Amino acid sequence: MEITGFTDDNIERYAKQFFDQIKNKIKNASYEGEKLLRFLKSNPSIWGIAHIPVNLELICTFWGDTDWVETKTLTMTELYDNITEILCRYYLRKQNINHRLMSRKEVYARCHKELQFLECLAFNAMETNDIIVSPTLIQKTLKETDCSLANHPQLLNIGVLRSYDHKPTGCNACLILQNLGEKAATPKMLAGLIYLRQHSSMDIPGQACRAIGTMGEKAAIQEVIDAIMLSLQNERRWVRQDACWALGNIGEKAATLEVIAGLLNALGDKEADVRKNAFEALAKMGEKVPKDKIVSRLVDIHNNRKSNTKKHTCEILTNMDAKVIMTELISELREALGDEDSSIVCEARETLINMGKTIAKKEVIDVITDALCDKNVKIRTQACFIHTDISGQVVRKELIIGLMDALSNQDYEIRKMAHKCLEKIIANEVATNEVIDILVKALYDENYEVRFNACVTIGKFGENVATNEVLTGLVKVLQDEYLHVVWAACEALENIGEKGATDEIVNGLIKELLNVYWDERESACRAL
Structure with a gap:
């Protein structure tokens, strides 16, 4: 097995x-x-x-x-x-x-x-x-x-047994070399990895690229770079993804005109992970890849996804200064966050995150901060995700409101992203008075989903939001008519710990021990 x-x-x-x-x-x-x-x-x-x-x-x-x-x-x-x-x-x-x-x-x-x-x-x-x-x-x-x-x-x-080839070749050999890093950068090892890049297995070519990438600048040999460039054309996305990653790790020494052209082309790949790694690889190559080349390529990609009317408008931009083009591109990507086509939304979000982490952090943050108050709920939600990913510990009340709203979205991927964003914010231990006020109001909201999301968010913050107002709100929610809201309140109190051990809270949890549902009783036990 x-x-x-x-x-x-x-x-x-x-x-x-x-x-x-x-x-x-x-x-x-x-x-x-x-x-x-x-x-x-x-x-x-x-x-x-x-x-x-x-x-x-x-x-x-x-x-x-x-x-x-x-x-x-x-x-x-x-x-x-x-x-x-x-x-x-x-x-x-x-x-x-x-x-x-x-x-x-x-x-x-x-x-x-x-x-x-x-x-x-x-x-x-x-x-x-x-x-x-x-x-x-x-x-x-x-x-x-x-x-x-x-x-x-x-x-x-019968469904529980699977054959296994335990010979130390292929993927296992590549994984060993990845752990060795620069120490494995001998001519013989590099030649072997170049050979494995052509292997017919689904996994080995990508693992070979990653092994080369861990060797860093020591792998900056023309024959090796040529082999990785061929992997950029591979039909399997993970091989292209690993090839971009490897070129980025080799860094400036890999920044030939051919490599830069290949990575710029990969910015338009149909797979998000390939685009992300290509973007990061270009950023790691520093001044050898001028910003205007990256921006120009992004404009071309963006134009190809738009109608002919809008495309003509954006083509005029290509004759302007690179800084102006970048500003206009960021503005257009902001509007694309509200598109009906989810693939366009994903690509716009991803491009803004990549730009915000590499070539245009201030410009992207300024635009996205403004988008937190946009009339369009789609734009607001996506702006929350981008802002959390780029801005670190800078937390605004609009951001928390937007993320809590996203917790009720029908789309599972959006709910999942909202949870991850909240976890990232909470990891920085940011719980301002503004944030606490929002959570307290949400506990008394008429919509049960809002109350549930407030409890989930409070549970993530834990003792950092254990104010009297929050605890009073949780006592009320323990009597909620919706069982999963009660469960979320118990979970929140468990995460708050000793700071939540007031008489009212304890009495409320004791009542939950008599609940007819075992999981509610279990949650109350854990909280106590």
């Missing part, structure tokens, strides 16, 4: 997408998704196995099929039992065996030999402390269970 796991962020994203897709099949799908994430995080053992994609899919499937009105608690044993049943049903379906009318007992009886084999294999692997199950161990287990692949040809295709 190979654990090619999800990150924590992947788990949250997958669970939210899973329940968004079944919202027409079950009530309160998004709330059930949040409940599942809370359950996973509160159970380290299950949280651990959820990092394996197939396990997470099985857990989500089981959770969505469970009637939580009747089921009040869930144990590890029950979870594993249900996962096992789902896997067995998948296995039977692959063999065109109708399992729909089978009970769990009948399913287990039908898969008896397979389950016996897997149980024995798991025990043997645990006993030998092996994560990768060797062919020898499989043969040993087949013998012990008196099981034959001739009689059970699908035995190794």
Whole structure:
């Protein structure tokens, strides 16, 4: 078995997408998704196995099929039992065996030999402390269970086993060289990486580029740079992305006319990560890449996405001073943040962030600060994301209001970005009186989503916003008619800690211990 796991962020994203897709099949799908994430995080053992994609899919499937009105608690044993049943049903379906009318007992009886084999294999692997199950161990287990692949040809295709090539070549070799960095920059190693760049594997060419990039200026050899330039044309986005990253790490010594032209061309790549890395690479090459060349290329890219009328207007700009062109471009990108086409919005946001971090920080911040008060809610929301990414610790009340509003957006990606922006602000421990006043007002808002978002935001700030006004508002919210608002208030109080231990708060949490829903009781327990 190979654990090619999800990150924590992947788990949250997958669970939210899973329940968004079944919202027409079950009530309160998004709330059930949040409940599942809370359950996973509160159970380290299950949280651990959820990092394996197939396990997470099985857990989500089981959770969505469970009637939580009747089921009040869930144990590890029950979870594993249900996962096992789902896997067995998948296995039977692959063999065109109708399992729909089978009970769990009948399913287990039908898969008896397979389950016996897997149980024995798991025990043997645990006993030998092996994560990768060797062919020898499989043969040993087949013998012990008196099981034959001739009689059970699908035995190794039950959904939890995957073949693994453990030879130290390809990706593994590249990863080792990445860790060595400049120390690995020998002619022989560079020649080997140039060769691996042409490998037919999906991953190895990109890893070879990254390994070269970690060697920095020592990889600034024409043959190496030529090889990376070829990777800029690769059909796989991650190879192009890694090629840009490598050229940026080599820096000014890679800044030939051909390389600069290649990176400028990559600014128009269809993939955002490629564009981002190309932008950063050009910035790292310093004065060898004049700002006006980058701005000119950005204008060309922007023109190509616009109507002919607007395009003509922008073409006139190309005859103006570079500074004027940049100002006009930033202004047009600001307006593009409100476009109906989400791809145009994403590209405009990304370009402004890239410009704000490299060639035009002051200009972008000035325009985006003004956009925080724009009449168009789309522009305001995107301005919040850009401002947070670029401006560091400079926090305005409009920014907090905009981010809290974005927490209720129907688009999952926007909600996710809003959460990340708030976390970034909170990491800087910025909680001004203006921010606290906004949060207090939101706790009393008529809209339950606003109250929920206020609790989530307070929870992120923790003890930094534990004023009497905030605590009084949370006491009121503990009596809210919406259960997920009450849950969010409990979570906020848990994060506030001892500063929130007033008599009113404690009494409110004690009442929640009598709640009919187990997750609300659990949240109250944790807060206490």
